[in-house]
Amino acid sequence: MNKNILVGRRCLEIYSDLIRTSPAFERGQEIVCSYDFDNEKFEQLKSRYPIQKIAGSGGDLERALCICRRIGLKIAHQGDFSLTSDLEFNSITLLDYALGDGGHGLNCVGKAKILVECCLALGIYARRVGLYPNSPLDTDNHVVAEIFDRRRKKWIMLDPTSGGFYTDGKEPLSCLEMRENFATGAMGSAVLPRQKTTDPSILRDKNIDWNSYYAKNCYYMTVETSSGFGENDAPLAYLLPVGFDFKENRKKNAEYLLQTAKREKWSDKAVASIQKLMRYYEEFTPLIGSTSLWSSPIR
Numbered sequence: 001m002n003k004n005i006l007v008g009r010r011c012l013e014i015y016s017d018l019i020r021t022s023p024a025f026e027r028g029q030e031i032v033c034s035y036d037f038d039n040e041k042f043e044q045l046k047s048r049y050p051i052q053k054i055a056g057s058g059g060d061l062e063r064a065l066c067i068c069r070r071i072g073l074k075i076a077h078q079g080d081f082s083l084t085s086d087l088e089f090n091s092i093t094l095l096d097y098a099l100g101d102g103g104h105g106l107n108c109v110g111k112a113k114i115l116v117e118c119c120l121a122l123g124i125y126a127r128r129v130g131l132y133p134n135s136p137l138d139t140d141n142h143v144v145a146e147i148f149d150r151r152r153k154k155w156i157m158l159d160p161t162s163g164g165f166y167t168d169g170k171e172p173l174s175c176l177e178m179r180e181n182f183a184t185g186a187m188g189s190a191v192l193p194r195q196k197t198t199d200p201s202i203l204r205d206k207n208i209d210w211n212s213y214y215a216k217n218c219y220y221m222t223v224e225t226s227s228g229f230g231e232n233d234a235p236l237a238y239l240l241p242v243g244f245d246f247k248e249n250r251k252k253n254a255e256y257l258l259q260t261a262k263r264e265k266w267s268d269k270a271v272a273s274i275q276k277l278m279r280y281y282e283e284f285t286p287l288i289g290s291t292s293l294w295s296s297p298i299r
Helices: 003-020 041-048 051-055 060-070 091-099 108-121 175-184 200-206 208-216 246-263 268-283
Strands: 126-132 142-149 154-158 165-167 189-191 220-224 236-239
Touching (some): 003 208, 041 091, 041 108, 051 060, 051 108, 060 108, 060 154, 091 108, 108 126, 154 165, 175 208, 175 220, 189 200, 189 208, 200 208, 246 268
Antiparallel strands (some): 126 142, 142 154
């Protein structure tokens, strides 16, 4: 058997075990999230980029997946984008930057922002979800989008970085369901572009790198409580495992990130950004949400 698959299987097992030992989240508030479909900037977005044509005429999932793959995968990946950019954080500015003359890369945060705003412009409920690892010495996390599919009456994770979604073989899953899939050891897999099957027993090894990557980053999560054009001051909702010391984890993570930045001679701007983050977490108290965040947003 391919060595990469053996290593990937072992990583998937280790990361799933971490979730399995902390399956329950702290009991938090029942938060009602907001979704702004009517910002005038969305008309500008639709006139500047042919997102309606790209999305086509299917259901919510089908249209959002077309945007995810046709636009998200067209943009190069640049992991350190947020540490070096002064751009306004909205879909128009990000698309102009990424697809304009010369082209530039974006990280997963920027790609997810574009997908969410394109979906909102098309009347699809959408939000960003942050996925985080257990280890404070892991400086990598991931951000994806979730859309609410009105036909299926459920939230579904879409990843504009991989162009994929995650399935248990029966239906595409939300981030919460994906985490539960890892915790129970159930069969599941990412489904990537141009893959004709959604059978996880076939895809699990084929997509082992993405499957183990999602498992690594599903230890705890954040969910946007207000989705619209550009940035806003609404807090993120945190889904934290029972007994998990979030503040200590973030403190150690920032310290390790700063050591790495200095050792590898990152730019002064990147170092200053990390130092700002360290000061932020010293005073920060997370808003603890609940699994009710995955209820229907339709009121």
